[in-house]
Amino acid sequence: VPGFISSDKVTGDVTNLGRGGSDYTAAIIAAALDASGLEIWTDVDGFMTADPRVISTAYTITELSYVEATELCNFGAKVVYPPTIYPVCHKNIPILIKNTFNPEAVGTIIKQQVSSPLGKAIKGISSINDTSLITVQGLGMVGVIGVNYRIFKVLAKSGISVFLVSQASSENSTSIGVRNADADLACEVLNEEFAKEIEMGEIGHVCAEKDLATVAIVGENMKHTPGIAGKLFGTLGRNGINVIACAQGASETNISFVVESKSLRKSLNVIHDSFFLSEYQVLNLFICGIGTVGDSLIEQIRCQQQKLMQENGLKLNVVGIANSSFAMFRREGLDLSNYRVELKEKGIKNSPKIFHDEVIKMNIFNSVFVDCTANAEVAALYKDFLQHNISVVAANKIAASSKYDNYRELKQVARHRGVKFLFETNVGAGLPIINTINDLINSGDKILKIEAVLSGTLNYIFNKISADIPFSKAIQMAKEEGYSEPDPRIDLSGKDVIRKLVILGREAGYRLEQEDVEKHLFVPAEYFEGSLDDFWKRVSTLDANFEAQRKLLESEKKHWCFVARLENGKASVGLQEVDASHPFYGLEGSNNIILLTTERYKEYPMMIRGYGAGAGVTAAGVFADIMSIANV
Structure with a gap:
């Protein structure tokens, strides 16, 4: 037949x-x-x-x-x-x-x-990438019978198909979806139909918003299932996708909505991912900085990718990698086993602006920007990333320790946009210090006092000083072992500890600037002047004084620690002598320790202790922040 x-x-x-x-x-x-x-x-x-x-x-x-x-x-x-x-x-x-x-x-x-497959409320997603939205609106429509009849009658007479209708309950506006090719004719016939009302100001001039896309999620399992629409629009909102119009019938088998055409790919991907139509939940990562921490993070992700997919249903997709010179991007994910060679051979020239523009242009769903640099220009990108609904995970301390108003703005933008700004590794590398403070405060506790050894570098130096190892030699060893900055004066100045204390104080609820921290430094100010070579030539002149003080401390069975303290809103850093009864006394190597005195932990402060430096543990802390965004 x-x-x-x-x-x-x-x-x-x-x-x-x-x-x-x-x-x-x-x-x-x-x-x-x-x-x-x-x-x-x-x-x-x-x-x-x-x-x-x-x-x-x-x-x-x-x-x-x-x-x-x-x-x-x-x-x-x-x-x-x-x-x-x-x-x-x-x-x-x-x-x-x-x-x-x-x-x-x-x-x-x-x-x-x-x-009914368990847990799958929707069966499929369909879309029309050829949508114009026409809205007839005006206060003169309220309570007037027959307005919609006239709209659809004149469109039908003109052979125009309407595939979406959205009307406010106030009756003062009706939006209809038509093909782009029909938009101009639809506006023309509607303006003719309502010419009198338009002339009297009862209805506004009818025009079309073109180059839109319509998406529909379909599934009979949506019937009488609370929260589907909420999850849909919440998911779209967290990814920075604006819904222009929406429609749902009482049958609850189809929820349709209109977005800008440029958001269609992102909308389809995020819905497919969020409603478990995809085999895996996907998190798309942009990693900036591939020094010791960044390189270790990429290797940890590479080693865990298969396990996370199999056991947690999570796919970590590294879609962008950059260093100071080159960057590369791939929507479907980069090969992490050979990324350095590929970056050098195929990467594009990079700068903070180029990296920013490429990330925004990709407009990819469930995005996370990971900053493993110590660069102020990179930290300056956070606000715009957050405003584009890209979560930020920072090992970089600059933003969280910058001016208080900037710190607060970043936190507020993240909360307003429904994304995360996380920086656990800013203090204590992989130790759960910031998260613990947040948990205490969110559960109604109050931080009364913070005492901490927060510099792995300085703790290493003061643990190494002995009769055989003078102060200057200990500094050299810290540099050679990779504990100190290339210019160790940054560590010796206490600047890094001050930044960390400011971050902890802010997270504890105090308005604190770096300038508010009282400094009691152990290296005279003149040693920080001049070049790095000048410093290395002069630093050995401090050895004799340090050795005399060390011998005295040894005879008294005491030890040096560079302590950060916050009490009653007042912050200070300085060298402190501690005896064997003090919790800081036995702190070894580059470890960190923090004591939190709170209203609940007043007599016996809470103590957090462990590795406070090192690429591996810092990368693990960054990885933990990424996993908390994935919420698995």
């Missing part, structure tokens, strides 16, 4: 039934014969969860109800001609979609009753 070719009933001329004619003919014959099933062989494996050209993880839906299939067909999924479904639906005849070029594929079966 020819399904596509037909003859005109009046003239007898040979013609065709147009798009979907064969499908429709087959459905009519199947219904007339009361067939046990209808097979439609086409060029795809069946209905997909989303457009595979946009979402690489989209897969074939094995079962759909007649209603779900109709919704997807009417909204961009061109697997089956929509009218095909009605004749067989009426007779409860299942439809099997199969691929002529891949007959082994399971395909999609469309039937009355389908199983």
Whole structure:
């Protein structure tokens, strides 16, 4: 039986039934014969969860109800001609979609009753990347009967199809979705229809917002399931996607919404990911800085990727890597096993601005910017990233210890945009210090006093000083072991400890600037003047004085610690002598220790102690912040 070719009933001329004619003919014959099933062989494996050209993880839906299939067909999924479904639906005849070029594929079966996969509220996502939104609005519409009748009557007379309608309950506006090609004509006929009302100011001039896209999520499991719409719009909002209009029928099988065309790819990906249509939840990472910490982080991610996918359903996708000279980006993810060679050979020239612009241009969903630098220009990018709904994880201390108003603004922007600004490793490397303070405060406690040894470098130096190792030699050893900055004067000045104390004080609820911290330094100010070579030539002149003091301390069974202190809102840093009864006395190597005195922990302060420096533990702390964003 020819399904596509037909003859005109009046003239007898040979013609065709147009798009979907064969499908429709087959459905009519199947219904007339009361067939046990209808097979439609086409060029795809069946209905997909989303457009595979946009979402690489989209897969074939094995079962759909007649209603779900109709919704997807009417909204961009061109697997089956929509009218095909009605004749067989009426007779409860299942439809099997199969691929002529891949007959082994399971395909999609469309039937009355389908199983309900656990946890999957929606079956598929469909979209139309050819949308104009026309809004008829005005106070003169409120309470007036027949306005919508006139809108749809004049559009129907002009042959314009409306595929989305959204109306406010106040009745003062009605928005309709049409194809871009119909937009100008629709505006023209509507302005003619309501010319009188427009002239009187009761209704505004009708115009179209073009180059939009419409997305529909479809699934009968959405019926009577609370929170679907909330999750949908919350997910879109957290990813910086603005919903221009939305519509949902009382049948609850389809929620449709309109976004800008440039947000379509991002919208489809984030919905596919969030509603478990994807096999994995995806977190897209941009890593800036591949020194010791950045390199260690990338290696830790590489080693954990498979395990996280298998055990946690989480895919960490590193889509951007940069150092000070080069950057490379790949939406589908970079190969971490050979990234340094690839960066050098294929990377583009990089600067903070170039990196920023590339990240924003990619407009990728579930994005996290990871800063493993110590660069002020990179830290200056945080605010704009957060405003574009990109979470920020920083090993870089500059932003959190900058002016208090800037610190507060970054925190507020992150909260307002529904993303994260995390910097646990700013203090204590991988030790859970900032998170612990936040947990205490959020549970109603108050931080009364903080005492801490926060410099692994200085603790290493004062642990190394002995009769055989003078002060200057200990500094040299710290530099050679990688504990100190290339210019150790940065550590000796206490600047790093001051930054850390300021961060802790702010997280504890105090308004604190670096200038507010009282400094009691152990190296005279003149040693910080001049070049680094000048410093190395002069520093040995301090050895004799340090050795005399060390001997005295040794005879008294005491030890030096460079202590940061915050009490009653007053902050100070300085060298402190501690005896064997003090918790700081036995602190070894480059370890850190912190004592938190709170209203709950007043008599016996809470103590956190462990490695406070080193690329591995710092990278692990950054990794932990990334995992907290993934929430697994």
